[in-house]
Amino acid sequence: MARAAILGCLGPTLTPGETAFLRDADPWGFILFARNVESPAQVAALVSALRETVGRRAPVLIDQEGGRVARLRPPHWRGWQPVADMIGALEEEADILEALTLRYRLIAHELHALGIDVNCAPLLDVPQPGAHDVIGNRAIGTEPAHIALRGREIAEALRAGGVLPVIKHIPGHGRGMADSHLALPSAEADAATLRAVDFLPFRALRDQALGMTAHMVYPAIDPERCATLSPEVIAVIRGEIGFDGLLMTDDLSMKALTGSFGARTRDALAAGCDVVLHCNGDPEEMRAVMAACPELSGTALARAERAEAARRAPAPFDVAAADARFAALAGAALHA
Incomplete structure (x- = not known):
């Protein structure tokens, strides 16, 4: 049985040591970063090699929001303006929604071609004035209701392209005065405000198969x-x-967390997370995580199985027509 973890690896190919470790560790899934990316053929081969270590079609994740957070970049893949800049270049909400659909359908098309079947998007955080810019121009709006509608478009576009979305960072990272990669931020708001603002987009997309904590x-x-x-x-x-x-x-x-990696793993799972995510490929850290990581079971296993069952083949898609329509619609927001 797969264990309750998603792991990364260090480079563009697996070393013999990584292959042996991942075979024994049997994580539920894997995640790729820029250090794992050189060319389409290389990424597709790495995705296959990762799945071969566990002998099943394990989910393979990536952060491909476009803009500042993009692991796949030109010349092999499309480049994109930050999503907030794209949205700001458009006036009508209908045009924004269509542009988001086209953008993330094209992203899904590129991911699916590589065998990647999970994208860590949409970002549903509601940015607040004066907050750290770790969210910044990654935000898909400033009003919770708009973010909910736009997040739904992104999620549906990814799913149509054969890629599962991950809603993040639940229950909302928009108030942070610090970058959680470097320090632990705090959401200084009362419960009523959190409920009315920060939680609203996540409540609207609560039906999604995958979510990521803040x-x-x-x-x-x-x-x-x-x-x-x-x-x-x-x-x-x-x-x-x-x-x-x-x-x-x-x-x-991330440096928002302290303590040993075993303690982080145990505490996250005890708190109610279903799986832990460890991204940097550091072998010592991964060994500590997996020493504390159980097999998926019970409700967590049922949720994992539902997520895997939600994967679908892409719907028919005219890539050239989508590119042309995006260019006509977005104008100054045209992807690179």
């Missing part, structure tokens, strides 16, 4: 622990927000 403290819910490690916050995610998909942590190696 390494952020919500003092109105739990003043001590970030969402990833907080039973109280995860109870809100499951209850008030109503998300019953597979809940993965954000990257355990």
Whole structure:
């Protein structure tokens, strides 16, 4: 049985040591970063090699929002303006929604061609004035209702392209005054404000198969622990927000978290996360994570199986027509 983890690797090919480790570790899935990317043929071969280590069609994830967060870049793949810049260049909401659909359908087409079947998008965080720009121009709007509608378009476009979306960073990272890659941020708002603003897009997309936690403290819910490690916050995610998909942590190696990797793993799973995500491919860290990581079972296993069953072949798609329509629609927001 697969174990409750998603792991990365160090380079564009697997070393013999990584192959042996991943075969024994048997993580539920894998994630790719820019260090793993050289060319389409190389990425497709790496995806196949990762799946071969566990002997099944394990989910393979990537962060391909376009813009600042993009692991696949020119010359082999399309380049994109930051999504907030694209949205800002358009006036009508109908045009924004169509542009988002085209953008993420084209992204899904590129991912599916490589065998990648999960994209860590849409980002549903509601940015706040004065917050750290770690969200910044990655945000798909400033109003919760707009973000919910646009997030739905992105999710449906990815699914139409044969790629599962991951809603992030649940229950909302838009208030952070620090970058959780480097420090632990806090959402300084009362429960009513969080409910009306930050939680709203996640509640609107609570039917999605996959979600990723925020390494952020919500003092109105739990003043001590970030969402990833907080039973109280995860109870809100499951209850008030109503998300019953597979809940993965954000990257355990981010500096928002402290303590050993074994403790991080145990605490996240005990809090209610279904799987832990470890991204940097560091072998010592991965060994510590997997030493503390159990097999998927119970509700977490059921959610993982539902997510895998939600994968579909892409719908018919005219790539040239989509490119042309995006160019005509987006104008100054044209991808590179």
